[in-house]
Amino acid sequence: MSIRLRLTLLYSGILACTLVVFSVVLYVLVGRFTLHWQEQALAEEAAQILTQGEFRLTVIRTPQGKVAIPQTFVQTRDLSGQIVSRSINLGSYELPLSDKGLAALTSGQANGWLEIVRTDNGRLLIYSRTVVANGQTVGILQVARSLADLDRTLTTLRQYLVVGTIVSTITAFFVGWVLAGASLRPINRITQTAREIGQARDFSRRVEYEGPNDEIGALVTTLNEMLTELQAAYQQVEHALVAQRRFVADASHELRTPLTTLRGNVELLQREPPLPPEEQRAILQDVTVEIDRMIRLVRELLTLARADAGLRPRWEPVQLGPLLEDAVRQAQLLRPRPIVRALGTRDAVVLADRDLLRQVLLILLDNALKYTPEDGTVEAQVVVENGCAGIVVRDTGVGIDPAILPHIFDRFFRGDAARRGDGTGLGLAIAKSLVEAMRGEIRVASKPGEGSTFTVLLPLETSVGDGERGDAHRLVAAHRTLP
Known part of the structure; x- marks a missing residue:
């Protein structure tokens, strides 16, 4: 059963119950009020009959019709209950009086007694009261009226109420059906839009709603927020799949060359007759070089894979001066030439991952040493600018062609022939991924034949005071003036 039908049935049921209760209460109130009015009218008529003259026992025994009133039936009894006289309109019918009523009237327990009896012509309302003359009760006067008109009126009222309730309920059902459809129409549009989004997997689409900020408006807002979260999750999964495919393609592409070289060298070593010992040693040395290259390549690919999978740095305050000095010493051990001059301040502190930042500095220093001639x-210099701090690595090497400068951080990009060396083309891509994982920025400026400048900027540690930051700025300015 649909929500629309349930709501319509609920509306109709509530209205039907309300109308039934209202009809019953109205019917009972009208019946009781009309009956009470009839009782009062009979009592007044009885009093009027008694006040028409001085009633004595002989008056009560007058011939029939003596006390007749149109549309009213009158009858008198003596104290024993015997009928004394009747109005002409009674004909042969005798107004009954129950033994209980007779006893109550004759004993003085009640001045008047009401009874409703059923006849062939409908119900009859009878009012009986005692007649007192000279201080003594001399008889009983009975006045009656037919309730047929009242019963017909109540029957007509009951029919109108039943028909009105049925018609009102049916009308309310159709009106409720239309109103429920109009109220649920936005939900139908939401359902259709959600189905289209699911089929097309277009999580950038949103549900349009221009109505009031009611429950449906809150539903649309929540659904759009959920679509935003789904879009972010879907993009994250899609990015992870793309990164995985790219990693597999890059790995297969880069590992193909050393594996092919290794296979060729192994086939040479298996040749019969064997090669001379000098050639075998040269081949083994070549195998060692290729194996080292493969180890370095796999290590760098794993680093990139970690970055693509959402690397989470271990945040800590890092003082750039000591970290830069350590990186410079390690870089000089790897490439003794040329000379590295470390300039900077020990007071610049950033929020970063110490190990990741050291790896970035080693990549930049290694690149600078690799492409800088011996002379x-x-x-390497610590800088502070615009609320950030970082390290600048500047060399006087071969520089980078402006045409390829935008691609310098692409994976497996080795640039022009002047910058091709024994690298894998992953160093700068790794550096960029690590810096971005630490919410930092890396940029490069270069001129062919004059050298290159790489700048890494990271957010300053919030615990560093303003005085210490001012000292850092002054020390950086002083170092920039050094020859």
């Missing part, structure tokens, strides 16, 4: 220089 050139490499400078």
Whole structure:
């Protein structure tokens, strides 16, 4: 059963119950009020009959019709209950009086007695009261009226109420059906839109709603917020799948060359007759170089895979000066030439991952040393700018062609022939991924033949005071003036 039908039935049921209760109460009140009015009218008529003259026992025994009133039936009895006289309109019918009523009247327990009796012509309302003359009760006067008109009126009222209740309920059902459909129409549009979004997997689409901010408006708002979360999750999953496919493609592409070289060298070593010992040693040395290259490549690919999977840095305050000095010493051990001059301040503190930041510095320093001639220089410097702090690595090497500068951070990109070396083309891509994982920024500026400048900026540690930041700025400015 649909919500629309349930709501319509609920509306109709509530209205029907309300109309039934109202009809019953109205019917009972009208019946009781009309009957009470008839009782009062009979009592007044009885009093009027008694006040028409001085009633004595002989008056009560007058011939029939003596006390007749149109549309009213009159009858008198003596104290024993015997009928004394009747009005002409009674004909042969005698107004009854129950033994209980007779006893109550004759004993003085009640001045008047009401009874309703059923006849062939309908109900009859009878009012009986005692007649007192000279201080003594001399008889009983009975006045009656037919309730047929009242019963017909109540029957007609009952029919009108039943028909009105049925018609009102049916009308309310159709009106409720239309109103429920109009109220639920936005929900139908929401359902249709959600179905289309699910079929097309277009989570960028939103449910349009221009109505009031009621329950349906809150539902649309919640659904749009859920679509935003689904879009973010879907994009994250899609990005992870793309990164996975790219990782597999890059790994297969880069590992193909060393594996092919290794296979060729192994086939040479298996040749019969064997190669001379000098050639075998050269082949083994080549195998060692290729294996080292493969190990380095796999390590770098795993680092990129971690970054693509959502690397979570271990946040801690990192003082850039000591970290830069350690990175410079480690870089000089790997490539003794040329000279690295470390300039900076020990007071600049950033919020970062110490190990990841050291790896970024080693990549930048290694690149600078690799592409700088022996008579050139490499400078590493701590800088503070615009609420951020970082390290600048500047060299006087071969520089980068402006045409390829936008692609310098692409994976497996080795640039022009002047910058091709023994690298894998993943170093700068790894550096960029690690810096972005630490919510930082890396940029490069270069001129061919003059050198390159790489800048890494990270957010300053919030616990560093304003005085310490001012000292850091002054120390950086002082270092920038050094030759």
